[in-house]
Amino acid sequence: MNITLTVNGKKRTAEISPDDFLLETLRSLGFKSVKRGCDTGSCGLCTVLVEGKPVLSCSYLSARADGHEVTTIEGAGEEAKKVASALVGEGVEQCGFCSPGLVLSILGMKKELGSSATDDQIKNYLNGNLCRCTGYEGQLRGIRQYLEV
């Protein structure tokens, strides 16, 4: 079946199978920043924004995304760059595989919780973004820096 969705502000059409998930569809449309980390919705690497809200693209049917707005990091603009720079500044973009999903989740978090989010709130919101390289502490430092600006 054919679907039309808006990705990063541009209308895109795709030919999909009804059981395709947004992760595969986005990657086949060229958005390689969206990554697969697991097969159980457990890791958060595939996070994209649908109408500004963070969702797992591995568990979001492409058919359901028909007519909706999706943002990947390729289209998340200057604000995403600010988050990314704050993380890089703390050395916590290591292998980089969790980073795009994390950056988008942080953007969603800032919209919802604002800049005065507590450490516990930050950790809870981002609990579904796993990272194996950094041990998370440095990421928290980077996020604090981003929120404080």
Place this chain on the structure above:
Amino acid sequence: MKVIGKSYDKKDGIRLAMGAPAYTEDLYDTKSYLTVKLLRSPHPFARIVSIDTSEALALEGVVAVYTHHDVPKTQYTRAGQNFPEPSNYDKRMLDEYVRYVGDEVAIIAAETERIADEAMKLIKVEYEVFEPVIDAEKAIGHPSIIHPEGVIENIPSGADVENNIAATYVLAYGNLEEAFSKCTHVVEHKYYTQAQAHVMMETHRSNAHLDHNDRLVVTTSTQVPFHARRILAHALDLPVSKIRVIKPRIGGGFGGKQALHTEFYTAFVTLKTGRPSMLTYTRKEAFESTYTRHPMVFTYKVGADDAGIIRAIKVNGISDTGAYGEHARTVFSAACLKVLSMYNKMEAFDFEGNVVYTNRTPGGALRGYGTTQGVFAIESAINELAHQMAMDPCRIRELNHTAEGETHLVYRAFGSDGIKKPLKLIENNKMSTCIEHGKKLIGWEEKYGKPQVNGNKVRGVGMALSMQGSGIPSIDMGAAIIKLNEDGSFNLMMGATDLGTGSDTVLAQIAAEVLSVPLEKISVHSSDTDVTPFDVGAYASSTTYITGTAVINAAEDIRSQILNEGAAMIEEAPEQCEYDGERVFCGEKSINLADLAMKLLYVKNQKQLVGHGSHVTEKSPPPFLAGFAEVEVDMDTGEFDIINYVASVDGGAILNPKLALIQMEGGLVQGIGMAVFEDVKFIDGKLKTNSLLEYKIPTRSDVPKITVDFVESYEPSGPFGGKSVGEVCINTPSPAIADAIFNATGVRIRKLPVTPEKIILGKLGHDV
């Protein structure tokens, strides 16, 4: 120093964080490449009686299906180690025998993933099922022989396949009986470490294609590109010259990619079909069909005299290497060598054990590499000894640990390989300072021996020591090439493998420092076997220590060439000239670097300046770490929080403080994962924890307050005084947390992981 010791950002940091398509699965044409999938065994131990692929082949879009009849019968090891590998050659690409649930049975190459999955269902296999060996402690002498056809040992390792023994390791010194007779306090206990999974965020994957020169090019998520090239050549019976291996950006490894996994299959499919192919392991395959940390059992008998001096240690161990013996002997020997050598006041020790085959997912390299398992056992035993003697655990360490300038017994002993180990002094060792700092940072004096009780919650502290190595002496080699570009910038080419750690950046810092230029002047290209010089790869905490010196050698080489050529350009003798990073000058005469570089390519005395250097070392200077944990336990439910974890580490001079800190924090959290959350669980030979739903690594809400303290020292044999920190950080959490729990609750847990359930069941009298 201008560049060393500064916290530069990773060169690839911002682009990767913004999602640059730089990983293996981003770099191929999804439409023209075949998708490769592997059919896997549902049985822990069986023989393939017949395999019928006709229906699968008839499916439209299926290009090939291969069975053990179609592939070379060569036995090899997948372990990425120096040649000749000390791991048994016991694995075939596809075999008549399947030795664990998840072992490869057939290779499917199809136009799309969907078709490959459909084809898999159509392959009919008839198995003769055998009784599997599922308990390592019962493997020796089990009626089932897992490798009945035998294995090839490059280095005699004591393999005895009739008894399911992959390797044996024995190291002993002195008269154990006499030494124990002088001990007034003896403890003897058995300790179990569980298998741990790497859970690197990017699973294993590779693609292969034949280039315009008809050479096989394999792009793979690997830690060991050069070993990959050699092992592929061996497995496929192809000359090394026909193979190129490229490592792009990769999403972590932690030792899980210090071996070959997918590469055999994409290479084989591409060679046979002439078409490029891609294979990406699912997370399930990464759990079931790559490898885990070797689970081990150690019986430790430790004796001390009245003064608290540990005089005798006896160790019996079993390491479970699963179906195949990658890294079997070397991991087990590290559990001896890097562990017993922490304490050097003993008169005698005996370490013996076997690495056994079982019908489980194989064991392999995982950060810490045997030292982790050994540290849990020895530190727990010493903590128990201290408790029995009513001695502060820090005190017993202070009395016994190998101190700076001292040697240790393991280097006096004759090993089972018959190689006499030279007497080595540990010249650079700040363990005492690490213990001192760590104690202060956790508040040890105020807290040890005084568990704070608040209602049903109790707090306690515990500690442990660890050391590791920095590279493998006389074996690990790295090399670097530097060339000068016309704008005065440099290309640094190294085989060294950046798995996200930032080694590209740190090694560039080293080059920049030696060349006296800003970091931006160094562009890095790494891990391409055609273009970059040899490097063993990223393991054994070797990259900064070994490749770092190779980079210094290469930079010094080209620096002297710059001086010579610059001198010639300004018509002075090189001895009269100086180079300061910006120009070559002598008195009033000078030529700046960019100008010199441009002239050398286009105008005068034309030549391409290239510096090169290699490095191998006789030493492996250990980093030292003292780890301290404080826990708070709910005595009614066993739930506990780690309130604080302190690690004080001597990693030598720290070349990039920010990146070193992240290595420490990341490794500590992985260690906490092994101590508390992670557990590879098999039931009847089937892996139950084969997804991230069941296997839990720490989440960000699970991470305690972590305090990292760097005790800087200067290691003369290391680049700018550096050693390593990459692995040592993972070892201490298990024993430190276990002892903290004991000190709070009185429950002694000797089987990892430490869980609330074990605390409660331990209180009820169960053996935990």
Place this chain on the structure above:
Amino acid sequence: MLTIREYARPQTMDEAMTLLKSNKKSQVLGGGMLMLKLGDKTIDLAVDLVDLGLDYIKPIENAVEIGAMATFHSIETDPYLKNCFSGMWSDAMKYIVGVQFRNLATLGATAYSKYAFSDPNTALLALDAELVMYGDRRMAFDEFLAKRKRRFDILEKIVIKNPETTKAAFDSIRRSKGDFAVLNAAASVCDGKYRISVGIRPRVAKLAVGAMAYLNENGLTPETAKTAAKMAADELDFATNLRASGEYRKAVAPALIERVLLKLL
């Protein structure tokens, strides 16, 4: 692997039911696909409820209606619900993976699927809640858990009574905060009537009716909470799964239930 042959997005409940009945191997897509995609299932016709406007949270007289497609995240952040049930809903949801998961998972799907590993199901059972199915067919949640489901049915909403006057609490024991709980419990009181539910036993949540009757008669004090907790642990059955043994669950259930009851004071 999940296979879907055909996908439909009806615009009304009637259209959805017609589609559902039209194909024997049809399936409602009501939740976030999170559990559905884990199995090896073939769905001939997937009927997606996403356009039916069922993602509301609506206070009505003496009750609140939660539409079948309301997500965990919308429930835990809803300004009205934050002040209801003592704010229990955010406790019941906060350790479920992360926000990107909770923006997909729906209370409707979780309740309708009777997931045993679920925190929200235990919380829901402790409240006076009923499921409203297509055609305004209503059933109390505890009855729903005990009965077999109809072959063709669509959950429209969950109605929970007395949101502003019910005190409620939830707690769990879990190892990692990203993991399923090892054991969970919830309790509520409204007009002196107590409900205690315990879940992940590892079977699905169940009411501890004996303990509830005891509290209805004796009221709640720290002493009666202890007794009731022990009664509840004794009357329920516990078993072993990959995460914990039955022996452990039974040993710690009293402490967990007591913790929850004390929160009601």
